Amino acid sequence: MAMPSSTAGRKTRMRKAQRLLAENEPGPVIVTRPDGASPFFLTCDHAGRRIPSVLGDLGVSEKERQRHIAWDIGSAAVAHHLSALLDACLVEQVYSRLVIDCNRDPSVPSSIPVLSECTTIPGNVGLSEFERARRVREIFEPYQARTRAELDRRQSAGRETILVAIHSFTPIFEGDQRPWHVGVLYHRDERLAHALMDLFQREGNLIIGDNEPYQVSDEMDYGIPVHGEKRGLVHVELELRQDLIANDEGQRAWAERLARLLPQARARL
Structure with missing residues (x-):
């Protein structure tokens, strides 16, 4: 029996009211050059700092939302330039990590932070299971699903795939100066990371972080352990210091450097 139109309409309105992302808001994932020829x-x-309108500003000021706590400053621009130079597929996530961190398993507390560095995130305090679940369902899961789908498609086509995760880090953290220009991160598979670190050293003017300022782990990361290690893909995670990629000149310079060195590192494997 067909549902009465009034009941169906009411249920539709309820579903819309319960959604995190409004109909006029973008989806969480953008794919650029899905058919790019590069193996990379x-x-x-952490490409963007959008917050769904239903969440307001999460109780965080605009000045704070411009900081690293909300996104990886400069990383998206570098990734786009690099994608163009290599003709490489790029998958990016456009909502702020203050809403949900797409490089964390949703089961860990830092997935939806109530405190980021020294900043309290009032809109994340005391979330219900429903509120947490819809952030997972509408942002985290679509991003990971599209990443999986693109990797599956390449695998089905018999294409070589080398995963490169692009991030950025602050030059100062809790008062401590961070000297590294670039951090090269890895966990169980160090092949590409070590080849790339050697090439960075040969540049002659770089301070390279060997698993600095962060280390990849199953607890604190998602992309490399799940999309890289579990699939057996050659991979590396790169952390670029934000003051070096704060403008277009720096973003292009680092993209050009990576476009030159990544193929050389691949050739060494």
């Missing part, structure tokens, strides 16, 4: 496959987990 780029991801950018």
Whole structure:
């Protein structure tokens, strides 16, 4: 029996009211050059700082939302330039990590932070299971699903795939100066990371972080352990210091450097 139109309409309105993303808001994932010829496959987990309108500003000022706590400053621009130079597929996530961090398993507390560095995130305090679940369902899961789908498609076509995750880090953290120009991160598979670190050293003017300022782990990361290690893909995670990629000149310079060195590192494997 067909549902009465009034009941169906009411249920439709309820579903819309319960959604995190409004109909006029963008989806969480953008894919650039899905059919790019390069073996390199780029991801950018923290590309944007959007917050769904239903969440307001999460109780965080605009000045704070411009900081690293909300996104990886400069990473998306570098990734786009690199994608163009290599003709590489790029998958990026456009909502702020303050809404949900797409490089964390949703089961860990830092997935939806109530405190980021020294900043409290009032809109994340005391979330219900429903509120947490819809952030997972509408942002985290679509981003990971599209990443999986693109990797599956390449695998089905018999294409070589090398995963490169693009991130950025602050030059100062909790008062401590960070000297590295670039951090090269890895966990169980160090092949590409070590080849790339050697090439960075040969540049002669770079301070390279060997698993600095962060280390990849199953607890604190998602992209490399799940999309890289579990698939057996050659991979590396790159952290670029934000003051070096704060403008277009720096973003292009680092993209050009990576476009030159990544193929050389691949050739060494």
